[in-house]
Amino acid sequence: MRDTTGAGGTGPACDQDRSTILRGSSGQEGARGRPASQQGMRQHNLALVMGTVAADGPVSRAAVAGRTGLTRAAVSSLVDELLAGGLLTELGPASNGRVGRPGSALAVSERGPAGLGLEAGVGHLGACVTDLRGEVRVWTQVESANAALAPAEVLARLSALADDATRQAAELGLRPVAAVVAVPGLVGDVPGTVDHAPNLGWHDVPVASLWPGELPLRVENEANLGALAELWAHPVAADFVHVSAESGIGAALVVGGRLFSGARGLAGELGHMPVHPEGSPCSCGARGCLEQYAGKAAVLRTAGVTGVGGDVIEALAARAGQGDARVLEALEQAGTALGTALAGAVNLLDPAAVVLGGAYAELGAWLLPSMRRELAARVTVRSWDPDALTVSQLGRRGPLLGAALATVRTILEDPAALWS
Amino acid sequence: MRDTTGAGGTGPACDQDRSTILRGSSGQEGARGRPASQQGMRQHNLALVMGTVAADGPVSRAAVAGRTGLTRAAVSSLVDELLAGGLLTELGPASNGRVGRPGSALAVSERGPAGLGLEAGVGHLGACVTDLRGEVRVWTQVESANAALAPAEVLARLSALADDATRQAAELGLRPVAAVVAVPGLVGDVPGTVDHAPNLGWHDVPVASLWPGELPLRVENEANLGALAELWAHPVAADFVHVSAESGIGAALVVGGRLFSGARGLAGELGHMPVHPEGSPCSCGARGCLEQYAGKAAVLRTAGVTGVGGDVIEALAARAGQGDARVLEALEQAGTALGTALAGAVNLLDPAAVVLGGAYAELGAWLLPSMRRELAARVTVRSWDPDALTVSQLGRRGPLLGAALATVRTILEDPAALWS
DNA sequence: CCTATTCGTAAGGGCAGAAAACAAATTAAT
DNA sequence: ATTAATTTGTTTTCTGCCCTTACGAATAGG
Numbered sequence A, B: 001m002r003d004t005t006g007a008g009g010t011g012p013a014c015d016q017d018r019s020t021i022l023r024g025s026s027g028q029e030g031a032r033g034r035p036a037s038q039q040g041m042r043q044h045n046l047a048l049v050m051g052t053v054a055a056d057g058p059v060s061r062a063a064v065a066g067r068t069g070l071t072r073a074a075v076s077s078l079v080d081e082l083l084a085g086g087l088l089t090e091l092g093p094a095s096n097g098r099v100g101r102p103g104s105a106l107a108v109s110e111r112g113p114a115g116l117g118l119e120a121g122v123g124h125l126g127a128c129v130t131d132l133r134g135e136v137r138v139w140t141q142v143e144s145a146n147a148a149l150a151p152a153e154v155l156a157r158l159s160a161l162a163d164d165a166t167r168q169a170a171e172l173g174l175r176p177v178a179a180v181v182a183v184p185g186l187v188g189d190v191p192g193t194v195d196h197a198p199n200l201g202w203h204d205v206p207v208a209s210l211w212p213g214e215l216p217l218r219v220e221n222e223a224n225l226g227a228l229a230e231l232w233a234h235p236v237a238a239d240f241v242h243v244s245a246e247s248g249i250g251a252a253l254v255v256g257g258r259l260f261s262g263a264r265g266l267a268g269e270l271g272h273m274p275v276h277p278e279g280s281p282c283s284c285g286a287r288g289c290l291e292q293y294a295g296k297a298a299v300l301r302t303a304g305v306t307g308v309g310g311d312v313i314e315a316l317a318a319r320a321g322q323g324d325a326r327v328l329e330a331l332e333q334a335g336t337a338l339g340t341a342l343a344g345a346v347n348l349l350d351p352a353a354v355v356l357g358g359a360y361a362e363l364g365a366w367l368l369p370s371m372r373r374e375l376a377a378r379v380t381v382r383s384w385d386p387d388a389l390t391v392s393q394l395g396r397r398g399p400l401l402g403a404a405l406a407t408v409r410t411i412l413e414d415p416a417a418l419w420s
Numbered sequence C: 001c002c003t004a005t006t007c008g009t010a011a012g013g014g015c016a017g018a019a020a021a022c023a024a025a026t027t028a029a030t
Numbered sequence D: 001a002t003t004a005a006t007t008t009g010t011t012t013t014c015t016g017c018c019c020t021t022a023c024g025a026a027t028a029g030g
Helices: A038-055 A061-068 A072-084 A151-171 A222-233 A296-303 A312-321 A325-349 A358-378 A395-413 B038-055 B061-068 B072-084 B151-171 B222-233 B296-303 B312-321 B325-349 B358-378 B395-413
Strands: A088-093 A104-108 A112-120 A124-130 A136-143 A174-183 A194-197 A202-205 A217-221 A240-246 A248-255 A258-260 A353-356 A389-391 B088-093 B104-108 B112-120 B124-130 B136-143 B174-183 B194-197 B202-205 B217-221 B240-246 B248-255 B258-260 B353-356 B389-391
Touching (some): A038 A061, A038 A072, A038 B038, A112 A151, A112 A395, A124 A151, A151 A174, A174 A222, A222 A258, A240 A325, A240 A358, A248 A325, A248 B325, A296 A312, A296 A325, A312 A325, A312 A358, A325 A358, A325 B248, A325 B325, A353 A358, A358 A389, B038 B395, B217 B222, B222 B248, B222 B258, B222 B395, B248 B325, B296 B312, B296 B325, B312 B358, B325 B358, B358 B395
Parallel strands (some): A240 A353, A353 A389, B112 B174, B174 B217
Antiparallel strands (some): A088 A104, A124 A136, A194 A202, B088 B104, B124 B136, B194 B202, B248 B258
């Protein structure tokens, strides 16, 4: 995005509200804001240094000072604090061939605080630990027919998996400080509560309360976490729309590098975008919703793929690869419907990119052509670059990765919270 | 929106980037942020005090301190600076009947710095001056067939109108510090430039360069300014969608109390949302766009209103009021199409409200029923309150008012910029 | 070996808000 | 009427943070 003011003059200030990685507001929290204090200043600058080191690889204090606008003295003080907290590591003098005393390279620690991501899917459970660099250090998934279990039982099993992952992390010198669980359902107003997860059979499940583990737990929709994983692991733009199909068709919106969750946290419902207003009736009561044409069930039905055990997406991709005409036709039709709906979203939001993620990522080869065609035909007011529609490299791993990275990002955005 | 962390603990800090009232980003400006300085702290707290006084009417220093979390001493210092700058006025001791020494009431000054709003419509020019309280103090409009004139000539006439308004303002003790002009067209990447205003016949017009006036001038799309006027003058929510039809059908998105302009500043195009994908061809090349059913031209055609001189919207409202069946039918159909398109937007964005503004506001009585019906039918995933769809009280006055208020908000968000 | 350059640190200063103390103005009680 | 209690606004002292300036340390080049 832009800043029309030349600005840059007086170093302004800080960040509006932190810890808004998940379910975060975009500003204005009812109150007109909180007073700026020197502690807040320190917080901001700690995060600034941390972020610079994280983004620009091993760098010297002087380089950090140059890039942030802080003085070397200030950076030294901030780095000292981050070193003491175990968030940064000093790699020692690194001669770079240039004249002058070589700087001491700083890097984000690969030990110490970490993020624990969890996933409760319909047919599996997952756990993942990432270090502060964002690297995946532990990754576990087990099959589990969660829809047939009570929520508490699912969470008990997930907690066991989390304990296992935490043990493995401990051997690597990593200490998860918080956990985030990805669920295929709506996470609305009440924090830590799943409003509605039809595929799991969950309704108003107070996950945070039922959680037997000791780490603080937050819940988030898996589509949103998949989008954030894309943002954090493979950043292509700060403003994009991430489309994925798990339960329904979700469009996570990333605005200015932050997840946009709407007034009640329910933004991103793309599945019921009208595509053929007079078309087939949808379970939502309306007619011609996108889900009726591009939803998982609709695609399988049109493709004639029924009663396949195991991974239906893989089966679909396999048949498409073999040239199964009916499957190709179904995917082409789904792509057209997706493209039509996305065209509306693109016209409305003007994102820098559209990312096809989740299960759709694996079908990208067959969905992209018709999506691109429809987008090109319908996004004409502005110039639309066909390459702005891309396929996620993370696919179905996105949500679990995003869940772990969410905690890491929280630490990076407020390092002082760890030890103060 | 929400903040799931209890937070509130250590007073955090400041605001990310100021002067982002128009064309503002939502954070992350490429650089990872600028360092927090003591000047930035002061800036933030000045704005905090200013905002508190502006929002809560005449209040004492102690009340400001209580509401903001600053100490009384700090508030005193900040208020002194704002008084010296002429942004606040001391109304003197005001006994409120409670025990203790009465506080001295502070109010936003009704003299001094002000905002100048300008409007270049298809058939008229407008100028408006608002004081820091947001009150309209000068309001002038003249007819002018701008589409038949060269942009430079339009701006020359507008400048004369602006000078006139500035003179009137001076008599009231008001001194406009910046001007914003509302235009019915796309304002894209280049600041101060209108990319495309079909109804004016403008293409890539460098308005800021052509401007003969002396005040700094910024350009913004009139639909966006209308939405901001709604936000600032009649705040109903911090997250809403504002629909208006001037040239095309624009949906300005307000997210967290800020205008969302998309990656390239082109967000908000609702006119080409697919409503009947196989329907009548649209000028954009696609088929069945909303504009073909709810655009001004489409409504007039369906309503059988042709060749009416003067204000076609007023004519339409008059005939609808008389019970003209064809007009009623046209408006009902337009409302249905609008509702369908908005349902998609609501599902996608989960706004707290939808506001019908601009010319549509005057037709609200006939558009609302079918819009509400369609929204209720299509927004079913979440609960949808029919009253969340409201009609703007500003109507076509919105853009001009918003243009003037934009400057006022800029001052309120960074008072120090005026004298530093 | 000496100089120029760059890096990291240390000392002094300025600035902003916090904390505490104080004077002023009002209400309530004596 | 007088005194006590309470709230307000200011003053003073203190702390914390970053900036400026200065200095030792370490390297490359002459």
